[in-house]
Amino acid sequence: MFLINETLNREKIPQGKEEEFFQQHVAWFTRHFEQGNFLLVGPYTDQEMAGIMLSGLENREALEAVLKEDVYYADGMADYEVHAFKAGKIARDSDLVWRYIYGKFLLVSPFYPYPGGEYAHGALGSGGIYAGRYDSYGTHCPGNGWTAVGP
Incomplete structure (x- = not known):
């Protein structure tokens, strides 16, 4: 960016x-x-x-x-x-920025609460549907980067 x-x-x-x-x-x-x-x-x-x-x-x-x-x-x-620059922290309600941090997604979901104080987030991109998990600061949870979950 x-x-x-x-x-x-x-x-x-x-x-x-x-x-x-x-x-x-x-x-x-x-x-x-x-x-x-x-x-x-x-x-x-x-x-x-x-x-x-x-x-x-x-x-x-x-x-x-x-x-x-x-x-x-x-x-x-x-x-x-x-x-x-590379964004290190992003407000979890900032859909505008998320769609460009991880690629040019067509649709980006808001964050949803996830067990353990984490949040789930999803995006629809040209390669399919993706999901990720983040802590309350918007940082990736270990082992939970973007994962393809559908075509």
């Missing part, structure tokens, strides 16, 4: 093109959000002309190809600070 901080360089955006470029930028991130390349996008509330994106793309090269399509990428109109 990747965390991307984007900061626009106001002085590099051509005068009179601000609104046109902003609309192109919105169309760009909306398209990639709908395609599943971005899990989360939004502006910072404490910094003007800056925002964050969370991506589940498989590698940095794929992410760079997406970033290069942004209207602000050309001529250094924006700075992109990219950090790769």
Whole structure:
């Protein structure tokens, strides 16, 4: 996964093109959000002309190809600070993130209580139905990774 901080360089955006470029930028991130390349996008509330994106793309090269399509990428109109990371803990009610941590699943179930204080979670992916067990912090229980449970 990747965390991307984007900061626009106001002085590099051509005068009179601000609104046109902003609309192109919105169309760009909306398209990639709908395609599943971005899990989360939004502006910072404490910094003007800056925002964050969370991506589940498989590698940095794929992410760079997406970033290069942004209207602000050309001529250094924006700075992109990219950090790769692996989520260690995830809130158990966060279905949005789960579907990308373990692959691009079509449907992800909420967590259900399981004996011993663990939780069961399931997903329907292109390869079938999967299930896993986690402790109350969202960490895999030993020996309980994703298991195919159906076609």
